[in-house]
Amino acid sequence: xxxxxxxxxxxxxxxxxxxxxxxxxxxxxxxxxxxxxxxxxxxxxxxxxxxxxxxxxxxxxxxxxxxxxxxxxxxxxxxxxxxxxxxxxxxxxxxxxxxxxxxxxxxxxxxx
Amino acid sequence: xxxxxxxxxxxxxxxxxxxxxxxxxxxxxxxxxxxxxxxxxxxxxxxxxxxxxxxxxxxxxxxxxxxxxxxxxxxxxxxxxxxxxxxxxxxxxxxxxxxxxxxxxxxxxxxxxxx
Numbered sequence: 001x002x003x004x005x006x007x008x009x010x011x012x013x014x015x016x017x018x019x020x021x022x023x024x025x026x027x028x029x030x031x032x033x034x035x036x037x038x039x040x041x042x043x044x045x046x047x048x049x050x051x052x053x054x055x056x057x058x059x060x061x062x063x064x065x066x067x068x069x070x071x072x073x074x075x076x077x078x079x080x081x082x083x084x085x086x087x088x089x090x091x092x093x094x095x096x097x098x099x100x101x102x103x104x105x106x107x108x109x110x111x112x
Numbered sequence: 113x114x115x116x117x118x119x120x121x122x123x124x125x126x127x128x129x130x131x132x133x134x135x136x137x138x139x140x141x142x143x144x145x146x147x148x149x150x151x152x153x154x155x156x157x158x159x160x161x162x163x164x165x166x167x168x169x170x171x172x173x174x175x176x177x178x179x180x181x182x183x184x185x186x187x188x189x190x191x192x193x194x195x196x197x198x199x200x201x202x203x204x205x206x207x208x209x210x211x212x213x214x215x216x217x218x219x220x221x222x223x224x225x226x227x
Binding site: 004006008036041042043044045046088090097098099100101102103104105 | 116143145147152153154155156157160167168170171203215216217218219220221223
């Protein structure tokens with residue numbers, strides 16, 4: 001079993017839709033949870049990170065962590081064609097390790 | 113403030129040759145991480161370095177791969193005697209002192225093709 005699981009998609013939505021991207025993780029020691037966006041043939045770009053359970057909002061993006069169910073979510077409101085990319089979730093066991101554990105990534109296409 | 117710089121962007125090597133990938137972290141960053149991304153797969157951690165020290169190399173293959181981050185100059189990921197299975201995108205990330213990976217910024221990657 002992979003430590004972080006993510007449905008690879010692809011996920012296709014019309015412009016303006018609310019997008020829900022999800023991951024599950026298996027290691028209850030994970031404390032930090034990140035979402036990265038990766039455009040084709042580019043490096044990953046950090047969107048946001050959360051510590052432990054709860055929600056975090058940044059503009060059109062909301063990250064949500066439910067540690068009881070080991071579930072990580074990213075919501076994108078009013079999706080735009082420019083949001084078309086691969087979205088990677090990642091986890092860190094603690095703040096003093098450099099080893100990010102990534103999911104496989106979900107490919108999102110937002111159609112105009 | 114320039115981002116994380118990786119070079120070359122594309123590298124072609126014949127089987128058995130050596131590949132050298134370079135990474136210059138962002139200004140003021142003292143932590144460097146290397147990840148590998150195989151086609152249709154997520155990023156896999158390889159190694160975490162600070163200046164002149166390897167902190168965690170648990171993701172590095174036992175043979176042919178090595179990494180360094182000298183006091184002066186870029187971090188280097190070296191792959192000796194490359195094989196076709198080494199073909200992948202290699203990403204470097206860096207973070208400031210005290211934050212470890214929660215604020216890591218990635219470079220654009222080096223795409224290695226072994227022919």
